[in-house]
Amino acid sequence: MIEIKGLTKKYGRFYALNNLDLTLQEGTVFGFVGANGAGKSTTFLILATLLQPTTGDVFINGINVRENPKEVRKMIGYMPDFFGVYDQLKTDEYLDFYGASYGIPEVERQKLIPQLLELVNLSDKRYTYVDLLSRGMKQRLCLARSLIHDPSVLILDEPASGLDPRARVEMREILKTLKKMGKTILISSHILPELAEMCDEIGIIDSGRLVAHGSVAEIQAQLKGEKAIYVRFAGSAEQALSFFETEPHAHSIALTDQPNELSFIYKGTEEEQIDLLKRAISQNIPILSFREHVTNLEDVFMEITKGDV
Amino acid sequence: MKAAFQNPVLFKELKLRFRSGKSFNGVLFYLIAICIFVFGFIFTTMSMTGVSYFRPDESLMLFVLLAFIQLGLVLFITPGLTAGTISAEREKQTLGILLTTSQSSFQIIIGKLLSSIAFLLLLIIAGLPIYSLVFLFGGISPMQFMKVLLFLFVTMLAIGSVGVLFSTIIRKTIVSMIATYGTMLFLSIITGFLFLVIIQVTTMGHTSVGAPPTSYMGHFFATINPAVLFATIVVPGVTEGITGMTQVKFPIWGGYLLFYLAITIISLFLSVKKLRVNMKRSK
Numbered sequence: 001m002i003e004i005k006g007l008t009k010k011y012g013r014f015y016a017l018n019n020l021d022l023t024l025q026e027g028t029v030f031g032f033v034g035a036n037g038a039g040k041s042t043t044f045l046i047l048a049t050l051l052q053p054t055t056g057d058v059f060i061n062g063i064n065v066r067e068n069p070k071e072v073r074k075m076i077g078y079m080p081d082f083f084g085v086y087d088q089l090k091t092d093e094y095l096d097f098y099g100a101s102y103g104i105p106e107v108e109r110q111k112l113i114p115q116l117l118e119l120v121n122l123s124d125k126r127y128t129y130v131d132l133l134s135r136g137m138k139q140r141l142c143l144a145r146s147l148i149h150d151p152s153v154l155i156l157d158e159p160a161s162g163l164d165p166r167a168r169v170e171m172r173e174i175l176k177t178l179k180k181m182g183k184t185i186l187i188s189s190h191i192l193p194e195l196a197e198m199c200d201e202i203g204i205i206d207s208g209r210l211v212a213h214g215s216v217a218e219i220q221a222q223l224k225g226e227k228a229i230y231v232r233f234a235g236s237a238e239q240a241l242s243f244f245e246t247e248p249h250a251h252s253i254a255l256t257d258q259p260n261e262l263s264f265i266y267k268g269t270e271e272e273q274i275d276l277l278k279r280a281i282s283q284n285i286p287i288l289s290f291r292e293h294v295t296n297l298e299d300v301f302m303e304i305t306k307g308d309v
Numbered sequence: 310m311k312a313a314f315q316n317p318v319l320f321k322e323l324k325l326r327f328r329s330g331k332s333f334n335g336v337l338f339y340l341i342a343i344c345i346f347v348f349g350f351i352f353t354t355m356s357m358t359g360v361s362y363f364r365p366d367e368s369l370m371l372f373v374l375l376a377f378i379q380l381g382l383v384l385f386i387t388p389g390l391t392a393g394t395i396s397a398e399r400e401k402q403t404l405g406i407l408l409t410t411s412q413s414s415f416q417i418i419i420g421k422l423l424s425s426i427a428f429l430l431l432l433i434i435a436g437l438p439i440y441s442l443v444f445l446f447g448g449i450s451p452m453q454f455m456k457v458l459l460f461l462f463v464t465m466l467a468i469g470s471v472g473v474l475f476s477t478i479i480r481k482t483i484v485s486m487i488a489t490y491g492t493m494l495f496l497s498i499i500t501g502f503l504f505l506v507i508i509q510v511t512t513m514g515h516t517s518v519g520a521p522p523t524s525y526m527g528h529f530f531a532t533i534n535p536a537v538l539f540a541t542i543v544v545p546g547v548t549e550g551i552t553g554m555t556q557v558k559f560p561i562w563g564g565y566l567l568f569y570l571a572i573t574i575i576s577l578f579l580s581v582k583k584l585r586v587n588m589k590r591s592k
Contacts, residue, residue: 050407066588072412078409084401088325100317101410204513295345 001026002047002153002184009042009055011207016042018208020056024186024201026152030178031195032188034205041081041187043205044157048078059113060153074102077146081158081188085138086133086200091122094130094141095148104147109148116144120174136167143174146190152180157186160194172198204301228293229273232261234286243285263293310553317412318420323427332428339432343439346378347371368446373543375440376457379433380539384497386429388489391472394421395584400482414584416475418577426469433461456542460565464535467569468493470576477580487519495571497535504530504537520556528557530563 007020012099017039032040032118043249045051047058047067058065065072086094090114099109103226117123120140125133133141139159146154159175160168165292179198182262196216197200204219212219229250233240237255240262242252249268264272279291324582326332395418398404409416443449472489480484507527531537533552540547541561548561 018452032345045405050403050405050586052588064432069585069588073409073411076409078406080402081404082402083406084403086321086403089321093321093324097317097321098406098410100320101407101412103411142406149411237486 001059001061001157002186003057003059005057005059007042007043007046008054009039009046009051009060010054014210017046017053019209020205020208022210022213024184026061026184027182029175029187029199030148030185031199031202032205033202034188035193038197038205041157041209042208044078044080044155044186044188047253048076048153049073050078055079071295075152077149077151077154077298079142079146079156081161083142085130087129089130091117091130091133091141092126095145101147102148105166112148116147119147119177120144121170136163136166136170138173139163139167140173143171147178152184154183154185156185158188159210160189161211168194173299179223228263229266229268230256230261230262230263230289230291230293231280232258233290234260234288237262238286243280243283249273249276260288315387316416316423318407318417319424321422322424326424326428332431335428336432336435340435340439343375343436345380345441347375350374357510361447365446369449369543371446372443372449372453373442376461376539376543377536379436379440379457379461380464380535382432383429383461384468384493384535385434387468388472388486388493390425390428391469392476392486392489394425394473395476395580396479396482397476397478397484408585414581415577418580418584420478422466422473422577423470425472431463434460437525439522451481453542456562457539460532460535460538460542460562461563463566463569463573467576468496470580472582474580474583476578477583478584496533498532499531501536504534512554521554523556524554525557527558528555528563531555532559532561533568535565538562538565 002022002024004020004022005015008015011018020043021040032043033208034040034295042051042056046053046276047060047065049065049072053066060075061070063071063075089097095116096109096111099112100106104112114123114126117126120143121136122140122144125137130138130141141161143156146156156175160171163171175185175187176198187195187199198215201214202212202216202219203210231240231244237260240305241253241255244253244264249266249272250264251267253262255261266276277287280287280290332353350371351363355361355363358364358367363434363439395404398407400452440454444454471492475485475488475492476482479488499537504527507524507530511524511527512521528551537551538561541551552558
């Protein structure tokens with residue numbers, strides 16, 4: 001379980017994080033969404049014991065990061081957004097070094113390394129020098145490295161950044177496997193649909209503040225009461241436009257770039273929405289389709305952060 | 310000591326350092342250079358004196374030259390080997406990951422220091438058989454030889470610790486390197502210069518009759534200068550000369566040992582303290 005209470009990080013007058021509160025249950029996959037400089041990496045650095053917060057506390061499995069960072073390090077696996085590797089080490093030596101760094105006995109390490117390499121699909125690269133691996137392979141190796149001491153919490157800062165589509169899919173599949181293993185995963189990414197697919201909860205951070213938190217559906221619900229509706233019709237546009245312009249729940253009515261289609265922002269209840277459609281049909285508007293625009297995570301993110309990306 | 314023997318950073322660094330052929334080439338060229346110097350010196354001396362043997366006083370001269378060459382090697386190579394140990398990890402973006410492991414800051418720092426000076430130690434140890442040639446011709450006591458090695462090691466450890474400290478507190482390797490070389494130059498050259506200036510100032514106006522005034526500061530600068538220390542070990546009469554100028558009886562080797570061990574301990578302590586951020590609340 002992760003508890004973040006009033007976490008603030010200031011650099012002079014600039015707030016990198018401003019009074020962040022967040023609680024995540026064990027086994028949750030949490031997606032952290034935010035523009036560059038919003039405060040995602042700062043939060044992760046504090047959780048990874050690499051940055052001192054100005055105020056506030058973080059508890060990982062009940063242990064305060066500020067009071068006992070040594071214990072916290074045993075529980076977390078951290079993968080930074082940018083990282084280097086020791087070029088002259090082979091893949092298995094790289095993992096062996098980090099295994100030893102966590103005090104894992106050599107016999108155990110020798111059993112663990114093939115298992116981890118299999119998990120990240122790098123079994124055939126066991127004796128390859130790390131500098132000969134592709135970017136995607138290095139990302140996967142770094143993920144395997146963060147798992148070597150079997151941490152209960154994984155902190156993954158942009159694990160899929162800079163990867164080609166195939167490597168991204170591979171990374172996503174590995175993360176799904178880790179989710180099944182019951183790990184608590186904090187992951188930040190710019191690829192929002194991917195986060196929506198694999199995360200139990202999403203947090204949107206903007207200028208150091210957590211502006212939205214909940215499941216993807218819950219966050220989408222925060223925008224309820226206001227939705228875009230697209231209407232396709234036969235016949236003349238004037239008739240349809242003049243009808244919707246008289247409707248009190250329809251706002252910002254405009255023709256789309258599709259032929260015979262208009263859109264408007266609907267503000268009202270679902271019952272009123274049904275009545276609106278009934279009225280349109282009774283007024284002989286030749287409606288071919290009447291659909292809500294499905295709000296995806298990117299729309300939610302843009303709306304909440306006011307497009308400040 | 311346990312940390313040194315169960316130290317993943319130390320073993321990894323040694324593996325990286327000695328995996329490539331560069332280190333072995335370095336040792337090879339160093340030994341070739343030392344061989345050329347030693348045998349060249351013996352050959353030249355015998356040619357100049359016109360005799361077919363090598364006298365003990367010439368052997369002493371060879372020993373003195375070799376001791377100073379090795380001192381120069383330690384002073385100039387140690388900063389280069391140690392001043393990038395932590396900052397280079399920071400620049401390569403491997404430090405963050407390393408600091409999230411369970412290794413203690415002491416383990417990381419001591420692993421970095423020992424692995425960095427291991428190469429220099431290897432150079433010195435590999436050169437011992439050639440160095441020992443001086444024993445064949447007499448003029449040198451084994452105690453003098455051991456003292457030279459001991460003080461080379463102490464100097465290497467102290468300069469190395471300073472390098473690791475600067476590497477920890479300074480983000481850029483190049484700046485850390487400059488700071489470490491600056492410290493080394495201060496200790497090996499500026500202190501000697503200050504010693505001479507202070508002695509001149511102290512004895513200014515002093516008549517030649519009777520002992521000169523006591524100069525603790527002068528003695529201190531002489532004590533912490535590696536070249537002065539090595540001169541007191543290998544050149545007879547230097548200790549008496551300095552004591553006569555400063556009128557301070559404290560042994561130079563004792564002061565040197567204390568000062569350089571203090572530098573080592575303070576540098577390592579600060580490096581360990583500064584390696585990781587202090588997560589606790591600032592009071």
